[in-house]
Amino acid sequence: MNKKKILNDPVYGFINIPNDLIFDIIEHRYFQRLRRIKQLGLTDLVYPGALHTRFHHALGAMDLMRRAINALQDKGVEISDKERQASMLAILLHDVGHGPFSHTLEFSLFQGVHHEQVGLWMMDRLNQEFDGALDLTIQIFKDKYHRPFFHQLVSSQLDIDRLDYLKRDSFFTGVYEGAIGSERIIKMLNVASEHLVVEEKGIYSIENFLSARRLMYWQVYLHKTAVSAEVMLIELIKRAKSLTQAGEKLMATPALKIFLERDITDQDFEEDPDILEIYALLDDADIWGSIKFWQDHEDVVLRKLSKMLLERKLLGISFSNEPTGRIVTDDLVHKVMKLYQIDEEEAGYFIKTGSVSNSAYIASGQSIKILRKHGNVVDVADASDLPNIKAMSKIVTKHYLCAPKELLTN
Template sequence: MGYSDQKLSEEKVFKDPVHRYVHVRDKVIWDLIGTKEFQRLRRIKQLGTTFLTFHGAEHSRFNHSLGVYEIVRRIVDDVFRDREDWNKELRLLTLCAALLHDLGHGPFSHSFEKVFDFDHEAFTQQIILGDTEVNKVLRRVDPSFPKEVAEIIGKTSEHKLVISLISSQIDADRMDYLQRDAYYTGVSYGHFDMERILRVMRPREDFVVIKKSGMHAVEDYIMSRYQMYWQIYFHPVTRSAEVILTKILHRAKDLYHQSYKFKHEPVHFHSSFNNKMSLGDFLKLDEAIILFYFQMWQEEDDPILSDLCNRFVNRNLFKYVEFDPAKEYKKTAELADLFLQAGIDPDYYLVVDSSSDLPYDFYRPGEEEERLPIYLLMESGEIRELSRESEIVDAISGKRRTDHKLYFPLDLLKDHSANRAVKERICALLEI
């Protein structure tokens, strides 16, 4: 029996609060979970800075990756097994891609990617294809297997049906994170009947379709996505923490390039600051390392870096007001000028945050071939796009709600020990 077919002598199970149990029988999957690159995901939080708003949100990308694997395992072993359009030989490839799909995520990856201009998907590819423990496990299956897995995750494989299980508008990734994020944040919005959705999924040549009888379960899933976006992912307090985190990284990078002498030299950041992040350096980064620096940088002489770190570590976040760019964009220039007069650097302390800065996506009907939509399989055998059949989905995938907020440090503006008149003018402009 080849390595790809080897089973564990006894099934291993991980107790999981969302799926009850995650089942592992394949030796390859068990070996991948044991690699250091996969174990590293335990040290990366799934929701980044959300724990500062919802204190339960401490779950990791390790939890989520196992959850995605488990959903896909149920689909290929239970729902798709023996179905005409499903190629059983793709089973292991599908499971490996599901397990490893988030492997390249770094600590607070959204902010990191913005500031240092790198892409977690590229690191996922490098980890799978490079000199790593994950690569060694995959190569034992077949020398070409790492490339096949990487192409599924990169969405450039010819096996489009497999891609759509892991990354489409109704995929295992979203079905896991919506339920998991709802569970750990403690909110009641993210719940939907996943078992029902899995039961009505049918494989087609290039994508999955949903039997029309399961439409209401899918509506519930789409509503969950919508509500979770506005209630959790785009929560204004979480966004405030994200704004500060981004500004810390910007400040540290700027100081490094100004040859500032750090009391606590940021050795783990050097390659990021120089835009030359190697795979080895990347794998050393995790949230414990980043938070260590933030802790130490509170003692730096640079007042901006120390203040921003203090705010993040001790949760003294920026306050915000609603901002309408169409009517108020001229006001930002005036505010920036007043901030300078007040001795507060607007580059770090006055920030517009827009909904497009956080692209957790809504359902899109895929007009003009932007994205593959969700297709319903009608009783006649015809397939129809979801929003054409569902009034609920049509309503929330029509005109889009967008949002902008203006963030600022209220405590500094209310400190009238210096520049009182200017600060009062700022507060008047902000209507606070």
């Protein structure tokens, strides 16, 4: 069987699958599941075109990694065929652990387990199936390889992941102000002392990249309507878990039912190998399919939140610079009790507060390094004479209040 296939990507054009191992990983059920997980969760309720998946993103990131490796090799960086393949597999699998609706339900279906950790468990399972072929891939992903620039290409403040998702999300949402020059940035990459750097002439491209990232967060990822929808979905799953664990028999897919019945932790994943396989069956369809049943349930909270999501009748949301006071939320809870004829605990599902933060660049930790013409390496915030990069290092936090729209407007 010919496994060197060519895929047509709407963002980059043709993408080559370079060898049999990468083809077999793409064909695996763990990876194919990403076709059924939308990249931007519920953001299509705001931008109807945002229907692309984690599958799209992973393939696009793999192709950008190939281009980045080629660009570095053209500059004399020695990269073996084994390192090339491992780095492409690391970025291909970097999101394989995502659950339904990507980040939205990350801490709702199980407790205290990040998708990166679930992804590592999946990589370990794949490594067993493929007789150790992913040893180096896992080392790179965990930043255990002696050449750290490979991990920095996978996960850093200027990684291949971000280069793809910013361009891809901009394309599918139609928010073209978020488009970045990923091709030019890749051409400006280099390696100094085995760490990833950007050549000095690429500094304006980095500034544009950071500006686009900041804009995409406020305009897309943290759009108030998307935040409201995500809050509602989290509360819906919370209510479904509460009812299930109280003995209520809810209609749900078999995989979802397991996660509703149990408060699964990382220890459960590690001690019960079946949990990972059950998790690997979960995708967006499990949630939507179950919600269709729940819209007719006798429980008013479950029924109402389900119908509101299905019909896009979302809670209102307001942002402010200060947290909402307890007096305000208590008053709204009592108004919801009267509005929906429900008790105080039930009303609490319809009044939610929280905060969202946006920082385009964090100067501490794995900062973006600029390679000056004379060979010294400095932080991008120190290398630029443009004040914008320093300004973008500031973390901006906004506090939100979600409540029925008729209560927020009156």
